[in-house]
Amino acid sequence: MTNDELIWRIAGGSGDGIDSTSQNFAKALMRSGLNVFTHRHYPSRIRGGHTYVEIRAKDDPVKSRGDNYNFLLALGDSFARNPQEEAYYGNEEVKPLTENLDELREGGVIVYDSGLLDASEIENFDERVEENNWHVYDLDLRGLAKEHGREIMRNTAGVGATAALLDMDLQYIEDLMTDAMSGDVLEANLQTLEEAYESVKEDYEHTHDLRAPTGTQEAEQVLVSGSHGIAYGSLDEGCRFISGYPMTPWTDVFTIMTQHLPEMGGISEQVEDEIAAASLAIGASHAGAKAMSGSSGGGFALMSEPLGLAEMTETPIVLVESMRAGGSTGMPTKPEQGDLEHVLYTSQGDSNRVVFAPGDAAECYEQTRKAFEIAYEYQIPAIVIYDQKLSGGHQTVPEDVFDEEPNPDIGSVVTEEDLEEAVQEAGRFKRFMYDDDGERGGVSPRSLPGQKGGNYLASGNEHNEVGHISEDPDNRVLQMNRRMAKLDSIRDELAENADHQAVYGPEDAEYGILSWGSTKGVVEEAVDVLNEQGHSVKAMNVSDMMPFAADEVTAFLESVDEALVVEMNATAQFRRHVQGQLGRFGEKLYSLLKYDGNPFEPREVVSGFESRISGDADLSQYNVRIESATGD
C-alpha cells in the first residue's frame, strides 16, 4: 500500500459530532502541510441514520474525493437512543461497520469502537477481513471516553487512535482543540486524546503499513467550502444585503452570509418564501444596495417570476442556485447537476441573464465576484450555479486567493451631478435610454430613488425610455435589442479573461473531456491517470454558461478527435447546451452520465473514457452511463 495519500473515513450516526470532529482532523492534516479535500455523505434525516465524512489528504494537490478509501474510523454511535426511537428507527448499531466495508480498499485499516459495536454480529466479517487483507483494531473508545467523564469524547479517542496508527504528531490536533475548547472540557478531551494515543502505541501490534503522508506545503492554506467561496466573494464585492428561505444546500451560503453581515454593517433577512426572497433582493438593489438571494431547485423555481422582473427592470442582483438531486424535492442531501436548463431558461420571454458555474472553492470566490461586477455594471441578474458537493465539501485553498481588494463599486449608476446634465423627458429621467449607436454596449444610465432629477418608473411591463408602459412596436424592438446587446458586451468582456476555462493536460492531446461545475477536479485527476496509462487526453471545465464561452469550447473541440462530456445528470443537459450554443460537434460528443446521488470518482471517469475509446472497460460495476450525442 502506498503512503502518498490518506483517505480517512469517519462513520457513525447523524447529529453526533462527526462533522466537527472531521473538520478538526482535516485542519490538523492541512496544518501538517498537506492538501485536503473532504466529502460529506449524510441522509436527509436529523437524528439517526448512517453518515460519514471522508477526508482525503495528499502532498500533491487533491481535487476530488478519490477512489474508495483506506482508513475507517467506525464510531459505535447508537442509532436508537431509547425504546421509542428504537421502535421507530430500529437499532442498527453495526451500520458504521457494515455500511462502509464495500468501499474500503484492500489492505485498509479499520478502527472500531468495541464499546458499542460488536463485529461478531456482522456476517462474514472475519472472512472479508482476511480476503481483503484489512487490519482491524478494536478499541473500547466509549469506555475510554467515559472514564474521562463524557461519552461523546469517543470521537476524540478515535482521533487519538488514528494518530497513533498513522504515526502522526499529536501537536496539530492538540492545538486545534485548544483553539476550540477551554477549561475542563479541553482538559478532558486532551487527556482522552493522549490516552487513546498512548494505549494504541503501546498495547497493539501494528500490522499495517499505512502512514500519514508527509506534507511539504509551505504557503499558508485555508480549509473552505464552495459556499465560503461564494459568501466571501459576495462580501468582497460589497454585497451587504441577502434575503433567503432555508433549503438544503443553499442554506450553507445563507448562513455564512448571515453570520457576517450584521457585524459588517449589512442586512440578512429570512423571509416567508423564495418569491419574497428574490423580490426583496430586487427591492434592495433598486434602492441602491448590492444584494443577493438564492435557493436550490424547488425554491429557485419559485424565483422564476422575480428573475424575469429583474431582467426586465434591469435591476442588478446575484442569485445562487445550489443544486441537489431532483426532480421535485428529489434527494435533498445528494449532489446532482440537473438544474442547468432550469437556470438557463426559466422565466418569461427571451432569456437575458448571466450564468456562471464555478468548479472549485477558489473559482466560487472569483466567479461570484465576477457575477456581482457584471450584474452591477450591466444591470442584469447574474446566477452562480453550483451543487451540494461543492457547497459542503471543504478543500484547501491558498490563503492568498482571498487576499484581494474589496470592490464596492455600484456599477453604472449616475450621480446627482450627472443628472443635472441628463436627458429628461416630460420631467422624468431617461433611465432606459436607447443605445442607438451601440456605444454603451446596451447599458443605459441608472439613477437611484432619492437622487434629485432621476425619477423614473421601473416596470416589468415593456416600457419606453422613461419607464412608462408601452406597446409601441418600434420602442419594443429598440428596447429588446438594447437589452439583448448587453449579453454580447458581456461575452466580449468575459473572453478577455477566459483563463478560468483553460485546457488541462497536453495541448496536442488526441481526445478531450469536457465538464462543467464541480466535476472539474475529478476530471483533472482522471486525465492525469489516463495520460500516465498512455492515453492522450486533455480536459476543459466550462464555467461561462451564459453568455456561453463559445470560442474557447469550439477551439477545444476542434482540436480533438472526440470528446467525452462528463456531468452529474440523466439527460446530458450540458452536452445539449454545448451543441445548442455551437450548432455542431454532434458526431464528436459522447456523454458520461452519473445521477445516483454520489459524485463521480476518478476511476469512473477513467473507465468511462476507456470504455468509449477502446471499448474494453467494464462499466457495469458503476452507476454511470455512456450516451452518444447523435443517438445510436
Next chain:
Amino acid sequence: MSAFNAIGEEREIDRDEFTPEIEPQATWCPGCGDFGVLKALKQAMPEVGRTPEETLLVTGIGCSGKLSSYFKSYGFHSIHGRSLPVARAAKMANPDLEVIAAGGDGDGYGIGGNHFMHTARENHDMTYIVFDNEIFGLTKGQTSPTSPKGHKSKTQPHGSAKQPIRPLSLALTSGASYVARTAAVNPNQAKEILTEAMEHDGFAHVDFLTQCPTWNKDAKQYVPYIDVQDSDDYDFDITDRGEASEMMQKAEDALYEGEVLTGRFYHDEDRPSYQEEKQATGDMPEEPLAERYFDEDYEWERSYDLLERHK
C-alpha cells in the same frame, strides 16, 4: 456631498408635482374608483411634506398597479402580488425614502396574501394601499378574495361558495400597527387617512374601497358611507386591539349587508417599526446602506480578515 440630496429637502410641495408632465394615456375606465386613489394620494403628499424624488411607489399588477404610471415619483411596477417584498427591502436599503406599496385586492389579499401577512407582522415603516373593488379588474371581472359569497362571475358561474377575506381583521391579527378603510368617493377622508398612514412610523394598511363600474355593477359606490369617527353610534378606542378588532368585525360583516363603515380602526403609536427592532438587535446599520456606496471614506471589510477560522 450626499448621493441623495433630494431626501429631506424642505420646501413647499405642490400636489401638481406628482403629475407626470406628459401624462401617459390613462387606461382606467371612465368612472373607475382608481382615479380617486390617485387624486387622494396627490393631495396627501404635500401634507406629509415629501417630494416626488424621495418617494418610492411600488405597485403590483392589475388596473390598480397602473397607479405608478400616473403618479410622478420614483416608481416600481413589479409583478402580481409582489409589491410588498420589493417595497420593504427598498425601505431597508434606504430608510430615508418614503415608501408606499399599492395594488388590488386580488394582488394583495390573493396571490400576495402571504407577503401581506408577513409584512404586517414585521411592521415595516411603510404604507400599503389596497384598491378594494371586490373584483379582478384587469383580467376582466373574475371573482376576487373580497367578492361577496354567492358572487357570480365567468369563473364562478354558480356563485362563489367562499367567504370573503376580512382585510382589516387580517391586517390587525398579522400585526399591522395602523389599519384604516376609506373610499374613493370620500375624497376628504381619503386624503386625511393617507396622510396619517404615511406619517405613521410602522406598517399602515389602508383598505381603499374603489368602484369598478365595468365589472362590478354591485359595487358599493351607490351606498352611503359612514365614517366611524364621525358617528356617535360607534364609540371605540382605536389604540385598543380588542375594541378595534370588534369594530373591524362589525365593519366587515356590515359591508356585505350594504352598510359601508370607513375610518380609522386601529392605531398603535408605540410599537417600534421593524427597522427600529432590527437596529436594536444590531442586525441593521444605523445609516442607510444605499448611502454607503457613495461614501469614499467608508472602510470596506474584507473576507481575508475572516480566514482565521479556516486555518
